[in-house]
Amino acid sequence: MSTGFNTTAVHAGQEPDPLTGAVIPPIYQTSTFVQDGINVLRGGHEYSRGSNPTRGGFEAQIAALEGGAAGFAFASGIAAEDALLHAVLGPGDHVVLGGDGYGGTNRLINQVLGRWGVSNTPVEITDPAAVAAAVRENTALLWLETPSNPRLAIADIRAWARVAHDAEALLVVDNTFATPFLQRPLDLGADVVVHSATKYIGGHSDVLGGVVVVADRAFRGQALAEAVGFQQFAGGAVAGPQDSYLAARGLKTLGLRMERHQQNAATVAQWASTADSITEVLYPGLVTHPGHELAREQMSGFGGIVSLRFGSERAARTFAESTRLFALSVSLGGVESLACYCSEMTHASVKGTPLAAPTDLVRLSVGIEDAADLLADLEAALATVRAVGAVPTAV
Numbered sequence: 001m002s003t004g005f006n007t008t009a010v011h012a013g014q015e016p017d018p019l020t021g022a023v024i025p026p027i028y029q030t031s032t033f034v035q036d037g038i039n040v041l042r043g044g045h046e047y048s049r050g051s052n053p054t055r056g057g058f059e060a061q062i063a064a065l066e067g068g069a070a071g072f073a074f075a076s077g078i079a080a081e082d083a084l085l086h087a088v089l090g091p092g093d094h095v096v097l098g099g100d101g102y103g104g105t106n107r108l109i110n111q112v113l114g115r116w117g118v119s120n121t122p123v124e125i126t127d128p129a130a131v132a133a134a135v136r137e138n139t140a141l142l143w144l145e146t147p148s149n150p151r152l153a154i155a156d157i158r159a160w161a162r163v164a165h166d167a168e169a170l171l172v173v174d175n176t177f178a179t180p181f182l183q184r185p186l187d188l189g190a191d192v193v194v195h196s197a198t199k200y201i202g203g204h205s206d207v208l209g210g211v212v213v214v215a216d217r218a219f220r221g222q223a224l225a226e227a228v229g230f231q232q233f234a235g236g237a238v239a240g241p242q243d244s245y246l247a248a249r250g251l252k253t254l255g256l257r258m259e260r261h262q263q264n265a266a267t268v269a270q271w272a273s274t275a276d277s278i279t280e281v282l283y284p285g286l287v288t289h290p291g292h293e294l295a296r297e298q299m300s301g302f303g304g305i306v307s308l309r310f311g312s313e314r315a316a317r318t319f320a321e322s323t324r325l326f327a328l329s330v331s332l333g334g335v336e337s338l339a340c341y342c343s344e345m346t347h348a349s350v351k352g353t354p355l356a357a358p359t360d361l362v363r364l365s366v367g368i369e370d371a372a373d374l375l376a377d378l379e380a381a382l383a384t385v386r387a388v389g390a391v392p393t394a395v
């Protein structure tokens with residue numbers, strides 16, 4: 001990326017339409033492209049599963065922002081993950097799977113890929129020695145999410161990359177929470193970045209999408225871009241032109257939105273740190289957070305997600321059901337604030353396992369509204385918690 005982040009976000013892959021001069025590239029809502037002779041293609045496009053100009057523009061935009069060799073857009077974050085895993089793994093391979101991650105990633109790797117002979121070992125992400133100890137002869141891939149979900153633990157991407165490369169395995173980082181505005185995993189040694197574009201990239205809770213961005217690197221004798229590109233075409237879970245347009249449009253304002261998200265998140269985290277019914281505030285921007293120094297070093301900000309612990313399940317449930325501006329909902333990263341009771345919502349599929357979310361935890365996706373209104377909403381919800389006597393008696 002030779003230009004600054006916001007310049008790249010607005011312009012990479014988003015050049016005006018050469019035919020009409022339209023400043024915004026058109027939504028190419030077409031399945032197929034006319035050929036001027038057999039296999040004589042006008043713009044390199046044949047069929048929209050293989051390539052589509054609207055999707056291609058978004059793929060170039062996100063690849064530039066992540067500093068990758070190529071980007072690939074899919075119908076959802078999970079579709080992107082599924083395509084990547086099918087592109088690089090085979091039966092008999094082993095995955096080192098960072099714990100405290102997205103529940104759906106866990107479900108995909110365990111319940112789908114498990115049936116195809118791919119095994120995995122979950123690990124504590126903040127302990128590089130444990131990560132190294134989990135590597136086996138057949139380890140092909142390490143999967144990391146940092147900041148983690150919903151505990152917001154910070155893992156050392158460089159240390160994970162060293163472990164991966166010593167094992168001749170790939171390091172994949174799910175960068176959904178940080179976004180390339182705050183963290184560029186490929187610069188820190190990761191081989192692949194994945195995103196749920198449904199979250200901060202789209203940014204307005206109005207589109208599902210996913211991306212894979214690969215470094216200019218080969219795995220088992222094949223360039224990663226070639227392997228993922230083939231799987232995207234062969235598996236076919238591509239992003240459609242309308243969805244690609246929405247994701248590209250959202251991505252242009254990612255920097256502006258993230259600045260506001262994290263400014264509001266820091267305000268919420270500070271407020272929560274002094275609120276007497278909240279027993280713990282998980283936000284890497286707080287100096288008391290165990291990953292604070294590492295986050296300062298490998299990120300350029302601390303993000304827009306804050307998790308609160310209440311010391312009791314009843315208090316957490318009451319709080320999550322009492323906010324008004326913070327809508328009770330799964331997902332995150334939109335301009336509007338959301339509250340999630342992860343243990344029964346996003347992380348229900350890993351309930352009762354070591355990967356379960358704490359039952360006293362509420363995750364907040366802090367939106368771009370006015371901070372005073374957000375604090376008033378949280379104050380009112382806390383008052384409800386106190387009124388129903390759901391404050392913890394002992395922690």
Ligand SMILES: *Cc1c(COP(=O)(O)O)cnc(C)c1O
Binds near residue numbers: 077079104
């Ligand atoms: C939402 C999410 C996913 C899955 O993405 P979808 O777009 O819902 O398929 C993967 N990773 C993280 C961190 C997420 O938050």
